[in-house]
Amino acid sequence: MDADRAFQSRLECGELLNSIPHGVALLDRRLCLVTMNRTLEAMTGYQALEARGVYGDYILRTDLGSNDQLSRQVLADGKTVARDTTIINTSRTTIPVHCTLSRLHDQQGQPVGLVMVLEDISLLQQAGPGLGAEVRSEIIGHSQEMEAVFELMAVLARTDAAVLVTGETGTGKDKIAEQLHQSSPRARHRFVKVNCGALPEALLESELFGHVKGAFTGAVADRAGMFKLADKGTIFLTEIGDLSLPLQVKLLSVLDDQEFYPVGGSTKLKVNVRIIAATHHRLREEVEQGRFREDLFYRLNVLNLHMPPLRERSGDVQLLLEHFVQHFNRVHGRNIQGVSDEARALLESYPYPGNVRELRNLVEFAVNLCPGGQLGIKDLPRYLSRQPAAPRLQRTAASLPAASALSGELRPRAWPELERQQIVDALLASGGNRTRAAAALGWGRTTLWRKMIKYQLV
Amino acid sequence: MKILLTIRGDFIAPRFDRIAEVMIASCYDRQLLEEPRSILLAESSAEKLCDLALKENVDMVICGAIEEQHYQYLRWKKVRVIDSVIGPHERVLEMALGEELAPGTLLAGVDSVGAGGCL
Incomplete structure (x- = not known):
């Protein structure tokens, strides 16, 4: 027996x-x-x-x-x-x-x-020698702004300090965090992602720090938290700006001592975790308004990486467009032969409040709808061609943290948007007279007419 | 015929590139000509060990794990290599003299009592 x-x-x-x-x-x-x-x-x-x-x-x-x-x-x-x-x-x-x-x-x-x-x-x-060079492998972009991000990433990957990734929604903060982990010496250990905005406070505390059996109703067994799971690896706290104030205090103590008590536990757990946090909020403003602890902000903001919005990445729309068309061709088994000139012009002049995520979704939509051949304007979502871009442009431009003032207004940095705005301003100043507007802009009347067609102002 | 055995304590060493001691035995007609002699190495290096084997004009190397490049090098230099051998070196040498030893031979008795003797 x-x-x-x-x-x-x-x-x-x-x-x-x-x-x-x-x-x-x-x-x-x-x-x-x-x-x-x-x-x-x-x-x-x-x-x-x-x-x-x-x-x-x-x-x-x-x-x-x-x-x-x-x-x-x-x-x-x-x-x-x-x-x-x-x-x-x-x-x-x-x-x-x-x-x-x-x-x-x-x-x-x-x-x-x-x-x-x-x-x-x-x-x-085998991948080791090119670790620094491969830091950008998953992220696409050749604009000056992205080159600066790649340079900074190569440095950040080699340190063990906390990193705060900021940027608008859809700019690729998650991808950056994952890439930083993959390029760091902690790559062979776990990369644990926690969305701080997705769970209520009580659940989030248990999720982050774990709990012991009997800590609360339903805690029928000990449970290791995300910090414990990420031991020796990296924990990525996304939407850190949505973290409640009591949890911010606990997080600060973990950051300082690298140890914590699980919910209901009496034994301190020690962990060795690198923290990468991300938010689309402007944390400094949150600090000023008392919604985010100042000490935690400075603790997280050891190294800051700002992801530029897509409208500021001159030339990257083109690159991403090609990439996504190829990608969705593969995924959906299609054979789309590029993008027509008109559709390309429309997509390049659009300000993308949803950034790369929005562009990706637009292309997926178009690839699915296109009967074959090239992607045309008719394959793109209608709101792109129906809605005038100018009001959207002003709204998004105003939300830009680093935008500088021009004629009392904030301006975007990408040239097509700037040029379009200049034409609108000149036309407004001349009361709609194209000859005077063209003269004010230093162009011939035909050039103005051609550009107005390009920017769909006629 | 000259035989070089890579050893650790009383056993064939697990790795060719990590050894500190070798034993060289000379034999003729399946008999030892003299008591095998031991050489302590200043450092563990597969390259230096290959040089030693050539300098000593050995005909056969008996070892544990050996990298392919060192194996091929010795073979190219007309040295017969019997690798992945696990067991007490005395018994291994006897088998080699009797032409009974093959690559991958695993002899009984390689437990911590025996292997631990060298610790």
């Missing part, structure tokens, strides 16, 4: 280990191999059955110091250790691995052996 149970338990253990996508080996107290999963069998070239009982170092063949000093140290003091190392398998191939060694205990808390997890990092290492 006992033998049956032992056999069953071994089967279950084997299945459990096989479900883990990294190599896992269990070693006993003498550091002899008890078992290993299929991934590790494939990595080492040895079968668990033939290797059972053999001193682990002879099977795994790592270069973690001589004579298993590290394993013995973990077995002695119980502190989990992680190291980058290599193994050489039976096919004589060297595999770079990230090895984590932890002590195993029995029900009485006595050490019974070690668990060794070996994560194949060969792909990560």
Whole structure:
């Protein structure tokens, strides 16, 4: 009966280990191999059955110091250790691995052996030398504004300080945060994203810091919070501007001490987490109005990365347009041959209050609607051609934090919008007389007429 | 015939590039000509070990894990390499003399009691 149970338990253990996508080996107290999963069998070239009982170092063949000093140290003091190392398998191939060694205990808390997890990092290492250069791989843009962002990202990826990403909605703050994590030394650990605006305060506290069993009604078991899950990795707090004031205090203490109490818990948990926060709010104004704590603002704003809105990224609309057309061609199995000149002009002159997200949705809409050939104006949403852009332009321009004043009004930086506004101003000043407006602008009457058609002012 | 064994304590070392000691045995007609001699290396290096094997004019290298490039280098230099061997070096040497040793040989007894002897 006992033998049956032992056999069953071994089967279950084997299945459990096989479900883990990294190599896992269990070693006993003498550091002899008890078992290993299929991934590790494939990595080492040895079968668990033939290797059972053999001193682990002879099977795994790592270069973690001589004579298993590290394993013995973990077995002695119980502190989990992680190291980058290599193994050489039976096919004589060297595999770079990230090895984590932890002590195993029995029900009485006595050490019974070690668990060794070996994560194949060969792909990560291949990508390694270009880490800084690859920082932009997921993000598209060649405007001056985006080049500045890429330059800053390469620097930010190499530090461990908190980063505050600001920018209007749809500018790609999430992508930037993820890319920063992927390019940082924490890349092999988890990137945990928490939307601070998506949950009510009480739930968010439990979500961020976890809770212990019985902390509140429904807390039937201990639950690790996002901070704990992101240990050694990066936590991305998006919509940080929507965080309530009491939670801001708790977050500040975590940022300062890197430790916290789970909800209802009496044991402090220590974590090593890099924080990236993002918001579309203007946090400095929120601070002035007392809605955001000043100390937290300064703590988060160690490094600031501002994502420029699409209307300020001259030339990027064109680039993104091509990219999204190709992308949705692939996704929806279409064969759209580019964009017609009129549709392109319309899309380039549009101010995009929803930024890249809006452009992406517009293109997806058009790709789905277009019967074939080129995307035309008729395939674009009607509001684009129906609604005059000028009032929208003024509204969005006024919301720009960095816009400078021109003739008492705030102006956008992209040339097509600026030129259109100049024409409107000149026409207003001349009372609608095109000859006088053209003279004021320093153009011929025909040039003015041509540009008015271009900007749909006739 | 000269045989070089990479060793750690009483056992064949797990990795060719991480060893600090080698044993060189000379034999003729399946018999040892003299007591095998040990050489302690100043540093662990696969390249230096390959140089040593060539300098000593060995005909056979017996080791644990070895990288493909070092394996191919020794083969190119007409050195026979028997790799992925796990076991006590005395027994391994006996098997090598008797022409019974093959790559990947795993001998019993490589548990922590034996392997730990060198710790």
